[in-house]
Amino acid sequence: MEHAKHIIRAVLLLVIAATVFVLARHFAIPASFGEYGPYRSASVTEHAAREPMHGEADSCAGCHADEVDFKAEGKHAKLSCESCHAQLSVHVHNDQKVGDMPIPKPIEACGWCHEKLRARPEGFPQIVLADHVAENGETMTDSVCLECHNAHNPSE
């Protein structure tokens, strides 16, 4: 063993490193980690306690009945208002208007869903935005789509 002194020292070093790691680990791991699985279980309650940002399907109806009814008549009936505008929380809090609801630029917003993409189902109405506008004899501007379509009821 007398010629294995360096090995013993190396092993000792390793043991020290492992101990430091275990100690550091003890302090680095948050309290509720591992209670139910390899995650911090307190984060579940924390998230559950947060206030929802989005509203429900009819959460605009109370104040914008006109838009809601109008939309329900057309092809966009099934779209959520929030998918084009923004989450309810930026606009309304405790039934009071607290901020402006963003209005999207049609040329961008319509493209989110209608710009032609290979990955979309074939039956879905898709267009190449620029071609479609040119075919209909218009030039591209931010709100060109609204000249012929209503955002809430596109066939109108």
Added chain:
Amino acid sequence: MGENGGFLFPNDLHILWQLMIVMYPYVTGLVAGAFILSSLYHVFHRDELRPIGRLALVASLGFLLFAPFTLLLHLGHPERCYNTLVTPNLSSAMAMFGFIYAGYMTLLLAEIWLVHRQDIITLASRSTGIKRTFYKCLALGVYDVSPESRKVDHGVLLILAGIGIPGAAFLHGYVGFIFGAVKANPWWSTPLMPIIFLCSAIVSGIAMVIILYSIGLKFSNRKIDAPCMQSLARWLWMFVLISITLELLEIMTLAYEAAEEWEIIGPLLGDQLAFSFIGIQIFLGAMVPIILLGIVVLMSRYLTDQIRNTLCFVASLLLLLQVFAMRWNVVIGGQIFSKSMRGFREHYTPGLFDKEGIALAIAIFVLPLLFIILFNRVLPVFEQPDEQLSTDTGTPSE
């Protein structure tokens, strides 16, 4: 919301695993490959490989040090990365990273330390001042170079390298497993994936060592050892053949079975990935080096050293490219088709200066090379036979 509306459908439109996730298996492959090559010498006593025994280990360490950079760049938030390291667990292949990385790093450091211990002691006794203290610390204060101590070193080294081989196979097999276990993706989900990854890792590791060895000796004005190069070529040839056979076998099975996934994988390989798969992974990257190395192996008697070295060097460069293309085809190829087999998305081209861009990918590739140069300043990566500075501990005759 992003270009296509973020959470709006369809959702398999985005390439989420980008260039850095191509780099990750590539770099860890170099780690595992170089390590396995080094154990051919340290464990299996292929003595003709002695000249690269250390280089392979140090190269492995260099790439291991920088492998996590790819993940850090991909994920962002490097300040949170300690979480994976302090909470490894066995329930997820990715969360095992902590165990595998730390274990492998320890092993590699220990092995490199043992291989260089004689040199450390010689350097400690030759130098003065801070330098001396530094080497003394590295030697852990023990200046024992007796034959008995070397015997001990040799024994420990054998055990470490013995653990290291399955370790390296694990490190890389597990990277392949991460892809192979994604059952929703027909192009990834095959039990063959870990083995394919491992074999191509060994190919890239040997190719890398050949290149580093050639360049390294060129700069130190020494001659390349012909038996060593010949042996490297032979091993490389064998592993390319195995690796390409497995890669083709997997595809042939898919094609022959012609199950529904072939409808999308066929066009994926023949059309979408025509350049990187057929062009690079199969022809330029595999067939050409197989011929070049075949010449070296089968006609070695008729070759001058210079021709042999050049053939090996060119073949190695092509193979590094091949393995990169293979990683690309797996990682990117697996994401450009729709998981519901509807079709393909547009091609993905990485940006130049993106977070997952080309410039950073090159940097991650170059940094390990700088590390090797730096390491060489502290401890010799190539043994110096003329100076008799050291006698390596790995030789079985001792």
